Amino acid sequence: MATDFWASSHYKRWITDRATLKQARAEDLQYVDDPEHLEFLDIYFANAIAKLGRKLQLRQRAIATATVFFRRFYLKNAYCETDPFLVIAACCYVAAKAEESPVHIKNVVTESRTLFSQHYNVKNFPSDNSKLGEMEFYLVDDLECDLTVFHPYRTLMALCKKESSTDEDDETEAGEVGVGISADEGQRYWGSSEDKLEMSEAALQMAWHIINDTYRGSLCLLYPPHLIAIAAIYLTQVFHRPSRDNLSTLLQPPSSTAPHPRRSSRNAAESKKHQDPVTFLAELNVSLPLIATISQEIIALYALWDRYKDDSLPDTSSSSRQSPLSATGGCASRSRSGGTPQSEAADDHRVTPAFLSNLLMKMRENRLTDLAHPPTGRPVAVNKMLERTQAAG
Amino acid sequence: MDAVERANVERQKRWVKDQKVGEGTYAVVYRGREASTGRKVAIKKIKVGQFKDGLDMSAVREVKYLRELKHQNVIELLDVFSSKTNLNLVLEFLDSDLEMIIKDRSLVFLPADIKSWMAMTFRGLEFCHRNFVLHRDLKPNNLLIASDGQLKIADFGLARDFADPGYKMTCQVITRWYRPPELLFGCRYYGTAVDIWSVGCIFAELMLRTPYLAGESDMDQLKTIFRALGTPTEQDWPGHTKLPDYITVGQFPKTPLRDLFTAASPDALNLLSKCLIYEPRRRISAKDALHHQYFFAQPHPSYPSKLPKCATQLATAQPLEEVDANVDMESTVAGGKGGPIKARPKRKLNSPYDDSKSRSIARRLDFTQPIPGS
Numbered sequence: 001m002a003t004d005f006w007a008s009s010h011y012k013r014w015i016t017d018r019a020t021l022k023q024a025r026a027e028d029l030q031y032v033d034d035p036e037h038l039e040f041l042d043i044y045f046a047n048a049i050a051k052l053g054r055k056l057q058l059r060q061r062a063i064a065t066a067t068v069f070f071r072r073f074y075l076k077n078a079y080c081e082t083d084p085f086l087v088i089a090a091c092c093y094v095a096a097k098a099e100e101s102p103v104h105i106k107n108v109v110t111e112s113r114t115l116f117s118q119h120y121n122v123k124n125f126p127s128d129n130s131k132l133g134e135m136e137f138y139l140v141d142d143l144e145c146d147l148t149v150f151h152p153y154r155t156l157m158a159l160c161k162k163e164s165s166t167d168e169d170d171e172t173e174a175g176e177v178g179v180g181i182s183a184d185e186g187q188r189y190w191g192s193s194e195d196k197l198e199m200s201e202a203a204l205q206m207a208w209h210i211i212n213d214t215y216r217g218s219l220c221l222l223y224p225p226h227l228i229a230i231a232a233i234y235l236t237q238v239f240h241r242p243s244r245d246n247l248s249t250l251l252q253p254p255s256s257t258a259p260h261p262r263r264s265s266r267n268a269a270e271s272k273k274h275q276d277p278v279t280f281l282a283e284l285n286v287s288l289p290l291i292a293t294i295s296q297e298i299i300a301l302y303a304l305w306d307r308y309k310d311d312s313l314p315d316t317s318s319s320s321r322q323s324p325l326s327a328t329g330g331c332a333s334r335s336r337s338g339g340t341p342q343s344e345a346a347d348d349h350r351v352t353p354a355f356l357s358n359l360l361m362k363m364r365e366n367r368l369t370d371l372a373h374p375p376t377g378r379p380v381a382v383n384k385m386l387e388r389t390q391a392a393g
Numbered sequence: 394m395d396a397v398e399r400a401n402v403e404r405q406k407r408w409v410k411d412q413k414v415g416e417g418t419y420a421v422v423y424r425g426r427e428a429s430t431g432r433k434v435a436i437k438k439i440k441v442g443q444f445k446d447g448l449d450m451s452a453v454r455e456v457k458y459l460r461e462l463k464h465q466n467v468i469e470l471l472d473v474f475s476s477k478t479n480l481n482l483v484l485e486f487l488d489s490d491l492e493m494i495i496k497d498r499s500l501v502f503l504p505a506d507i508k509s510w511m512a513m514t515f516r517g518l519e520f521c522h523r524n525f526v527l528h529r530d531l532k533p534n535n536l537l538i539a540s541d542g543q544l545k546i547a548d549f550g551l552a553r554d555f556a557d558p559g560y561k562m563t564c565q566v567i568t569r570w571y572r573p574p575e576l577l578f579g580c581r582y583y584g585t586a587v588d589i590w591s592v593g594c595i596f597a598e599l600m601l602r603t604p605y606l607a608g609e610s611d612m613d614q615l616k617t618i619f620r621a622l623g624t625p626t627e628q629d630w631p632g633h634t635k636l637p638d639y640i641t642v643g644q645f646p647k648t649p650l651r652d653l654f655t656a657a658s659p660d661a662l663n664l665l666s667k668c669l670i671y672e673p674r675r676r677i678s679a680k681d682a683l684h685h686q687y688f689f690a691q692p693h694p695s696y697p698s699k700l701p702k703c704a705t706q707l708a709t710a711q712p713l714e715e716v717d718a719n720v721d722m723e724s725t726v727a728g729g730k731g732g733p734i735k736a737r738p739k740r741k742l743n744s745p746y747d748d749s750k751s752r753s754i755a756r757r758l759d760f761t762q763p764i765p766g767s
């Protein structure tokens with residue numbers, strides 16, 4: 001399902017807004033001290049999915065699909081009432097099937113148990129296949145059987161090409177970047193390669209990684225994938241080009257905007273050999289202020305991520321961990337504390353996975369206490385709210 | 394009951410299951426109807442069993458593609474809902490299939506009838522291909538016929554996306570008689586042309602009223618094809634001898650299609666021959682097929698409602714043994730007054746620890762179990 005995004009379940013049922021996202025986290029919000037911790041959890045879970053996905057040797061696309069499944073599931077469920085790790089395993093398991101690279105259920109169980117107990121302090125991941133099978137059923141049910149997910153990668157490959165590359169080169173490129181849409185297929189829907197924006201290999205890689213990184217936030221629930229791709233291209237241009245002034249003026253506030261962003265149907269009429277980025281972006285039939293908004297949200301996500309310290313490093317490939325901003329933003333490596341569960345997030349305003357694992361556990365415990373009607377007669381959630389309002393006022 | 398569960402119950406109430414009409418590898422099919430309108434539907438209950446092996450890959454594919462594809466000539470998935478531990482797909486009810494019609498000796502096909510079925514098949518297929526979906530199991534028995542005569546492509550259990558080119562795919566697809574030579578030679582990178590070959594075989598079968606290339610084994614299938622169409626030369630099909638499972642099965646001369654299809658029009662034979670071109674890249678596309686002269690020449694395709702129909706209906710009544718799905722609804726609805734987290738009845742089946750108060754294990758946390766690290 002690659003063509004008609006506007007007729008897809010993805011567009012019709014799964015593009016949502018901030019208010020809905022907020023509503024979906026309402027229950028969890030009662031159990032955290034700082035609402036920001038929920039945003040850190042978004043990163044934390046995305047990292048966990050990526051790690052499990054890599055262990056299962058899933059393609060980037062399947063990992064992205066698993067992440068989208070996870071986000072969609074938690075539009076309808078609360079972290080504190082579910083077992084997110086079992087959900088993660090189910091997301092990877094279903095995504096592998098949906099993306100035609102099925103993995104045996106036993107494999108998923110084994111890898112999950114190992115990974116989650118080593119890095120996430122999850123000691124009770126069920127060893128029984130049928131528990132994962134059961135979770136798969138609830139997941140598919142809550143996904144309303146919508147298993148086709150669109151991703152920005154294809155748009156990226158359709159809009160951009162490597163500098164001075166011929167169409168043939170596109171396919172021989174290393175890594176998954178090369179496995180995008182073929183020149184031939186691309187041509188059918190996106191015009192000839194002459195219309196494509198030329199980028200250096202490094203820039204193309206960067207755009208690819210920016211797209212990967214967007215899955216650490218909620219962008220995939222908020223915006224159509226091709227707009228996320230275009231934002232990634234825009235950001236890449238900003239980071240990579242001296243002429244960034246041109247671009248920022250281009251994206252300055254409300255000029256006349258297309259009210260409803262449609263897929264970029266680019267006029268094949270004038271095909272120039274070398275597209276310059278400004279013209280390129282201007283010619284895409286999309287709302288540029290919207291692209292600017294998405295870009296800002298991506299940058300905000302990087303800012304957040306810079307304050308997140310992943311202390312479980314072994315298999316995090318350096319390239320995917322390196323945010324374009326951290327190169328410029330100068331975040332020196334901190335000493336690893338070993339993440340004592342009790343340590344506050346505070347020290348240097350960094351949040352660690354250990355802290356979040358602990359937070360998750362507490363959220364559940366408190367939820368449980370609430371449900372069991374505590375002897376104080378005052379549910380924990382209420383206490384938390386009281387504390388917060390008292391602290392605030 | 395939370396909003397999600399309530400929505401599901403609503404959907405579940407919308408449909409009523411009647412008797413069982415058939416069974417496939419991963420599903421049981423019931424006849425049913427829409428409660429409010431009485432509209433006839435088929436309810437396909439996917440067996441999840443004891444969850445040991447997870448959802449069947451065919452079920453995943455079928456659901457994945459049918460959720461997206463909406464076209465007059467593709468079977469319509471009207472709704473999905475869960476009951477207990479089953480996923481239920483609500484499909485439009487389709488009485489018969491093209492295989493039954495072909496086999497029904499009491500029916501006479503006019504050339505205009507065949508043209509009509511072919512046009513509907515190509516229209517449905519063109520839509521799939523336009524959306525980058527390969528069907529990979531086209532055969533008369535997967536072309537279902539609605540009561541108004543419309544033909545609908547069904548059974549997407551082997552379908553897949555081909556939008557990422559250069560991605561290796563299995564060659565173990567398509568029922569043998571409809572399988573193209575490139576797959577029989579083990580080709581792992583293929584495209585829409587595989588479905589076109591199948592349609593060619595169906596086209597021939599409509600004219601002959603018997604399967605055209607009925608091989609008895611995969612090896613024999615190649616021989617059967619070559620006997621009918623001549624052994625391909627390097628010129629017919631450049632590079633085919635380099636395919637992974639290439640074998641020689643003997644030299645057969647080309648015989649004109651006309652020798653076998655004596656009654657067919659030249660246009661029909663021309664289109665047929667273009668569906669059965671050896672070199673996949675030169676085989677006609679569904680889109681070009683729809684623009685082929687055959688579809689514009691006289692006679693015009695029959696109106697679907699005027700097409701020959703089977704007397705014997707698919708849905709012969711069977712004992713009312715398995716009328717379920719709705720039995721549990723009362724308890725689901727009644728669950729609304731208990732604790733803050735309700736157990737959905739469907740969860741009870743598979744959770745040995747469950748009693749009336751306990752919570753589901755999977756979707757929601759099982760609070761009866763120790764919390765990790767605590």
Ligand SMILES: Nc1ncnc2c1ncn2[C@@H]1O[C@H](COP(=O)(O)OP(=O)(O)OP(=O)(O)O)[C@@H](O)[C@H]1O
Binds near residue numbers: 484
């Ligand atoms: N939409 C429908 N309308 C009416 N009857 C149907 C419909 N779909 C399926 N059936 C009936 O149910 C039977 C089982 O269908 P199903 O699609 O599950 O399996 P199949 O395709 O026949 O076999 P397999 O699953 O092994 O490929 C069919 O043979 C047919 O009799």
